[in-house]
Amino acid sequence: MSEIVLDVRDLEAGYEPGVPIVRGASITVKKGEIVVVLGPNGAGKSSFIKAIAGLVPITGGSVFLDGKDITAAPAHTMVRLGLAFVPQTENIFPLMSVEDNLKVACGILERREIPARIEEMYAAFPDLVRQRRTAAGNLSGGQRQMLAVARALIVHPKVLVLDEPSAGLSPKFVSTVFEMLAGIRKSGVTILLVEQNAKAALAIGDRAYVLVEGKDRHEGIAAELWNDPVVAELYLGQRPLGAEKTGHAGKGGTA
Ligand SMILES: Nc1ncnc2c1ncn2[C@@H]1O[C@H](COP(=O)(O)OP(=O)(O)OP(=O)(O)O)[C@@H](O)[C@H]1O
Ligand SMILES: [Mg+2]
Known part of the structure; x- marks a missing residue:
């Protein structure tokens, strides 16, 4: 039976009272997994993981780390509790x-x-x-x-949480970063990852969630989501993700 390291239930969070940005998002991360959170720009992905890390006020729901309720834990206590957060910048x-x-x-x-x-x-x-x-x-x-x-x-840490580790990197470094994360997982570390670079993230991930307007709307095996029409609908509003790679020259940012 696989052990749940991070259990986020119906999370609500936001920056101002009465203006929720995260609106009932639920995910689980099992020991040794890489779980990816995808979603369109402004979906609330960063807000979601910052809330988990204690950096955005939580107004509802709960966060459990290794069975311990850390919903109200301040950000500066997270490392000691076993959650290490790597911000985007x-x-x-x-x-x-x-x-x-x-x-x-x-x-x-x-x-x-x-x-x-x-x-x-x-x-x-x-x-x-x-x-x-x-x-x-x-x-x-x-x-x-x-x-x-x-x-x-x-x-x-019990879980490593990263916000867009490949953002702003040239394609060469993008693949370096994803290879590094795959290697870290091999060493037994559990990873929760938010990424814009859906293709590369799904290639190293085990499972993924699609967050839209602050709520998890779809979930699945990472390798299967790239061509999942539901994801395409939610994520781009139209084309399958796999049909995205016309346009830019080169390899489209992945190895
Ligand atoms: N510090 C903040 N104060 C107030 N509102 C914020 C703050 N940070 C983000 N928001 C708002 O929260 C919403 C979600 O933003 P967030 O950055 O979480 O989305 P995202 O999915 O990470 O987007 P991106 O793909 O661009 O990184 C946006 O409407 C944004 O304007
Ligand atoms: Mg973000």
């Missing part, structure tokens, strides 16, 4: 070195554990070890995301 300290970025992410670890844990992150992300003295702001887009993810993983 401002997820590293650009003026600090790579190594200092990792060190300051170690807050909840035992002091004596920290040097070995930093070395483990370098072993997992060899690009970072070569740049350990570099200011994080000077990294490439792909390496920045690696650092942001390493900062989140360093404290052994």
Whole structure:
């Protein structure tokens, strides 16, 4: 029987009283899965995962992490509870070195554990070890995301939650980021991922949900959703996602 790590039920959340942005969204993430949340622009995907992470006020519903009710837990307690959130932007300290970025992410670890844990992150992300003295702001887009993810993983989270890790990256780095996430899942980490890049996200995901106007409207096996006409209807309002790849030159942003 698979164990549910994250259980979000009928979540309602928003920035202003009386203006819900997340309107009754429910998802589950099982141990070891990559679950993808897709949806059109402005559907409330970022608001949804920020609410889970304690960053947007919740007005209804519940969030359980490993069976524990964390609905009312403040954002700064999430890491200790086992939820590591990687925001879309401002997820590293650009003026600090790579190594200092990792060190300051170690807050909840035992002091004596920290040097070995930093070395483990370098072993997992060899690009970072070569740049350990570099200011994080000077990294490439792909390496920045690696650092942001390493900062989140360093404290052994039960679930890694990411908002659009491929946003703004060139196609080469997009595939680097998705390969990295697939590798992290292989190492046993549970992942909840919001992505615009539906094709690449569905390629590494196990299951996916489509969020529309703040509500989960469809769910399925990731590999099956790419050609699912219901998803196309919800997501684009018309064509199947698979029919999307005319238009831009090149590989359409995926490997
Ligand atoms: N800080 C904020 N204050 C008030 N309203 C906000 C704030 N952030 C987002 N919203 C509103 O919430 C709605 C959903 O936005 P959100 O960013 O969650 O959508 P999204 O699905 O992540 O979109 P995108 O695909 O563009 O990333 C939008 O109408 C947006 O204007
Ligand atoms: Mg967003």
